Amino acid sequence: MTGTELMKSLPKSKHIPRATIQRLAIYIQVLETLVSEGVEVISSDPLAKACDVNASQVRKDLAYFGEFGVRGVGYYVKSLIASLTHALGIDREWRTALVGVGNLGKAMLNHPEFRMRGFNIVGAFDCDPFKIGETVHGLEVVCTRRMKEKVDELGIEIGIITTPTERAQRAAQYLVDAGVKGILNFAPTRIKVPEHIYVEYVDFFHHLYALAFNITQDDLK
């Protein structure tokens, strides 16, 4: 059975709640830590505890992707990681392009996890003539106007926006015109794209708001 055939037997995305996908990332992170600690098998209770969710939630989330637990034994850690990464489609390389080589963009270009997790940043774009041609962490900064050519040449499918807020929409337009299928937006603003393009927002501030809200409530007790 090829990879594609395997994927075809998996449930369609519409059946899987967004929150499950989000928790899957946590499960994978925790399972990888377990592997590095030499743990080979884990039952759902300690796995749930390490992930800050309850055990029935873990079982329910995993059930979307197949039957993994062995009664009286638990989950085989390495095999569960392999199954989950395959189910998510992250057991392959994803070629990505970053737009906006400022402080945050540079930090992302140098972030070891992107390559480690298969999200290879192979293109770096900026519209600032002082940045174009510069080499940042081994990657040459290319003029945003050349995006389509580079996206085709390098087989880029995902764009990462790290521009200032006011340039995010234009960056998104360039990425869409160049043919990427998904966008990860770090700029603190909503962007408008055609319906067939997936957009994910990395919003630090909703996390800070949640902290502020919880602390405020505690202080009033």
Place this chain on the structure above:
Amino acid sequence: MTGTELMKSLPKSKHIPRATIQRLAIYIQVLETLVSEGVEVISSDPLAKACDVNASQVRKDLAYFGEFGVRGVGYYVKSLIASLTHALGIDREWRTALVGVGNLGKAMLNHPEFRMRGFNIVGAFDCDPFKIGETVHGLEVVCTRRMKEKVDELGIEIGIITTPTERAQRAAQYLVDAGVKGILNFAPTRIKVPEHIYVEYVDFFHHLYALAFNITQDDLK
């Protein structure tokens, strides 16, 4: 009525779903864009559309915090922002400390939104002797061992971890010992803290996984 009295009349955090707090951040972001475009009043349908949620969800989320809409008119944009920021406890300054002055830490120190949104980074810590004493974006990098002293002196309540993965737990321990009430963790690992400390994780990868998963599903159609 003082600010504290106002807050006391608000519902307790346990009654408000986490997802609502998350969406509130989006509503505030969109409402602020509307203000900058000169919009004074908006009804829930276009507000919902701009936020990528449905109108009944918007009404339900806002209802946790009071009655804001005016029948036949809609929401007064500026007044709604003021009410929501007050309800979240973000209409005041929050003093924060950043631990780990690498690429990502430097990008955060220079990120204009933190100060703009009242989350003022007033302390920068690192354990690298080559970084200690250096001034980064106007802030002197202080030795992590001096954290307690600085947190007390500067009235810091929230810690931001931007260390490499393997140093995140130690950074968290320093922050907890120094007396912060909440932690925003950018390092891609779970951290262990006492129950009364709030932790939020900024995880780029779950967003990338969601993109990869959705694109993979589309490609199979």
